[in-house]
Amino acid sequence: MKKSEPMSESYYYILLCLSKGPNHGYGIMQMTEKLSGGEVTIGSGTMYGATGNMMKKGWIQEIISNEPGLERKRLYTLTESGREALRAEISRLKRMLANTEEV
Amino acid sequence: MKKYKKTYNLYTAWNYEREVEDMNRKSERGWHLIRGKSFSHKYEYNPEVCYRYQLDYQPGLTEPGRYLETYYEQGWEMVGKTFNGWYYFRKLYDPSRPKEQYKLYTDTESLKEMNGRWVKIATALILVYLVFFVIRLVHFISRPTYMTAAQLAMFLFIAGVFAHGILLMRNPKKKKTSVVDYVLGFLFFAVLIGGTIGNLMLLNKRPHSNCDFCADYYMPIPKTQEEWVMLNTMEVKYSDNYFLDLKISAEQPVNFQILDDAGETVYTAKEADYMEKNCRLRLKKGTYRIYLSDFEGGRLSLTYSLE
Structure with a gap:
């Protein structure tokens, strides 16, 4: 597997939120803010660009919701390669953290 | 009764932040942009609310549905779009909320x-x-x-x-x-x-005059001006350099002449076989006449273009 580039914070949080299950843009944004204690905000322009790029990479997919109350709403879901990219990033971050503690 | 005003403005793309600042400042004074275009803005007056504005550049938007949905979900209302791909958005301003919530782009x-x-x-x-x-x-x-x-x-x-x-x-x-x-x-x-x-x-x-001319003259064209043959007139609307291409092929020398309004000769050539390309003539505004004269007769073929 080719070495993956470090991910931007927005990309990472989007993938992280989606690993919990399909969600829409606004849901991802709220969840990111909650997880990071308000430290990370994902604006609409950033969200639209990041989700568009990640769909092109094949990391996420768009599905139309059929849940009651969310009918016809656009949801994003993680693909297998998206899950793989997230896993790679997590192990990169773990390695960095472990290295930091060693030093 | 609602109050409106329209402004005409010029903002360059690389100064889009200035446009955003201007819209925010106006909104603080009660004038809220409701329609943004390239060269004009329409504002509505309401002293009770305040909006924060943002500009987005999305030329050739491929997914307009997903785009607007993503922005709308976070409270952004689209209030304008320019022909070249700039989108205007606004969101109701609540000072207690963090600043980042009023930005479209939250990372570099x-x-x-x-x-x-x-x-x-x-x-x-x-x-x-x-x-x-x-x-x-x-x-x-x-x-x-x-x-x-x-x-x-x-x-x-x-x-x-x-x-x-x-x-x-x-x-x-x-x-x-x-x-x-x-x-x-x-x-x-x-x-x-x-x-x-x-x-x-x-x-x-910009005028141009050309002529492709071939004739047999059984009678000569005399030297006296009253009997010259006028080929064309050309109206020059503004002073500039104009260029003449000329080709004469005749049995006898013939005088090709361009005169200005005052009757002064601007150009003349008297030859039987002649070729001129790209001859620069500095012509002022006015009417120019192109004549043939002083030809003893015979076959005459002439091509010229002046532009």
Whole structure:
């Protein structure tokens, strides 16, 4: 597997939120803010660009919701390669953290 | 009763933050943008609310549905769109909420992507103008006219301003709201619009006269002016360099002559076999007449073009 580039914070949080299950843009944004204690905000322009790029990479997919109350709403879901990219990033971050503690 | 006002404004793309600041400031004073266009803004008065505005550049938007849904979900309302891909958004302002919530782009990477979209288009436009420039330069070298010189200056100026814009879009730190930049922006639109219209008008007003002529003269054309043969008249609308191509092939020498309003000779050639290319004539505004004279008779074939 080719070495993956470090991910931007927005990309990472989007993938992280989606690993919990399909969600829409606004849901991802709220969840990111909650997880990071308000430290990370994902604006609409950033969200639209990041989700568009990640769909092109094949990391996420768009599905139309059929849940009651969310009918016809656009949801994003993680693909297998998206899950793989997230896993790679997590192990990169773990390695960095472990290295930091060693030093 | 609702109060509205309309303003006309010029903002350059690389100064879009200034436009955003202006809209926010107006909103704080109760005037809220409700329709944004390239050169005009429409505002509505309501002292009870306040909005924060943002501009987004999305030329050739491929997923408008997903785009607007993503923005709408976070409370952004679209209040305008320009022909060239700028979108205006606003969100009700609540001072207790964090500042980041009033930004569309919350990391440098995505902001760079947006600026990069503009840079890409501006680069393509520079290339187009440089191609125009080279084409006209080649023309200018063979036929230097003031009109072409003005075109060349215009193309170079436009390409230069785009290059300046690209520099500022790529290094936002260099941006400062200076008077120079404001004047440059104004000049840019003036040159772009005025220059293009002016050029088309000059081109449209530019006369050209040509003639492909062949005849057998059994009688001579005399020297006395009253009996000359007038081939054409040409109306010159503005002073510039004009160029003459002439080819005479006759049994006897014939006098080819161009006279101005005052009857002064601007050009003359008396030959039997003659070829002239790209002869530069500095012509002032006025009517010019083209004559043949002083020909002893016989076959005469003549081609000329003056433009």
